[in-house]
Amino acid sequence: MQSIHYFSQIIEKGLGDLTFPAKPSNLYDPLRYFLDLGGKRMRPMLTLMSADAFNIDCKNALPSALAIELFHNFSLIHDDIMDEAPIRRGKDTVHSKWNQNIAILSGDVLLVKAYQELAKQNSSIVAELLTVFNKTAVEVCEGQQMDMDFESRNDVTIAEYIEMIRLKTSVLLGCALEMGAIVAETSLENKELIYEFGQHIGIAFQIQDDILDLYADPEKFGKQVGGDVISNKKTLLFLKAFEIASDFQKEELTILLEEKDLEFKVIAVRHLFDGMGIKEKCKEIMQIHYSIAKEALHKINISTDKKKPLFELAAYLMDREI
């Protein structure tokens, strides 16, 4: 098993080796800029780890890993337009730094570039990779649309919310892992199990994200704690609170949605949530998905030794503070 550092180096080198034409500069400058903003590179890491777990040189899966990372960045560029987000990773988003049309078009070309990376894999497996990649890409779009639809709805259920984060976030982790497995030409069952592992780790990861947004240590957290509360985002915490709240608590929460003093709003909502045990209840749901993920990983037909890094990564993701 290779170290995280080893995988990370391969990914950064792979991304660095991607060359974009000089012209039209308004199309390609944003891509280099956005990719250089960095990020955890968690998705391509999963592809390489999966390939390694299934006993091949992980470098063979690099085009797939890059395809996943480029796709992820494409979706961020377009999501930032839709969310009117000015900042990403501490820097201007593409539509802020250039303009919206440039952000649309450079996002488009980045999606195509993802497919170009994918086409670099051995032609005998391209069709199989393309199938899982396409299915996932469609689902990510569906998840993003659901997320946008939720903004104007007041009847979102927890089941719908979990389905939304599954589509918007988790399937891409499953896909990243499955693509490593496809390149390694492992069994169909193994491919399905590693996808399942990724999908449920993804759901648990996103729930953890919701929890951290309100409960992170402000000293360690990269962004404003309570951002979701301030923007009245329908996170799992919010939906769970509304589901179990008494009439009085519901009224309190509804009033707080309109609160103008944002610092007070965050503290008051957290206090209300604490009284209802929301954090613990969300952690329980997170644990369910973490367990399903671990169960899938247990069932994969490779040596325990090979699974260890994936178990460790999962534990790290569940335990993180940022």
Next chain:
Amino acid sequence: MQSIHYFSQIIEKGLGDLTFPAKPSNLYDPLRYFLDLGGKRMRPMLTLMSADAFNIDCKNALPSALAIELFHNFSLIHDDIMDEAPIRRGKDTVHSKWNQNIAILSGDVLLVKAYQELAKQNSSIVAELLTVFNKTAVEVCEGQQMDMDFESRNDVTIAEYIEMIRLKTSVLLGCALEMGAIVAETSLENKELIYEFGQHIGIAFQIQDDILDLYADPEKFGKQVGGDVISNKKTLLFLKAFEIASDFQKEELTILLEEKDLEFKVIAVRHLFDGMGIKEKCKEIMQIHYSIAKEALHKINISTDKKKPLFELAAYLMDREI
């Protein structure tokens, strides 16, 4: 050789058979709406004609034909946002009927759907199809960016303009034809020649578009004659005029750019162009590309009989009034 009507029926049935999930409706309703707006379906027609010319049942190339048509529609949905166009084919554009975010995202998913169609071809040729499709998709984005860049530039050369329309429009026609040839598994040389044919027919077609925009019969033309003049678009006519204009004519043209009486503007610009023989000069450039296209078609190693429909289509496109 099958009739145009036969190909057309296969395409319309293929498009009709595409099913989109019911939900999220804000993602999928726009796709059905936009595809139902119709259009010439020229690109998928080329794919089927090419497959037929290379002696296979053209239905085998239907997924590729649909991929091309879906890609084309994706690019129109996003172009309409960028151009702030309210109307397409006499109906509201997606961003007008829904909103911009929905237009971005449904465009995105349509691009992925194009790749899903492509993945339906026999897995042995998917990698080859993917390669030409990707290359073309990147070029179309480059062409669109160049087109946007031209709006704020006053030093666009005719060579740059031709390169822009080659990328934005023509390579997709070449790609459509080449994909039919790939499905038919013809020789590499034949694939290259049919691509070349499509590319130059595309350039000639776009020049014809520029000419028609100002010189079409208003009774037959679907849209306002002189639209490009009104919006000061840097068409080939405009660039040619500026290239050969005397200082006095240049001044006249520059003043007309600011003219507020739009009906007068169109008549005056046309009068100025007539005095300079602009239409004829543009037709000459068009003829050059038409000749290169025909030359490529002549060289293709199939019976003359098989080439006839492609020659006829090319002649029709050059001779059209709308």
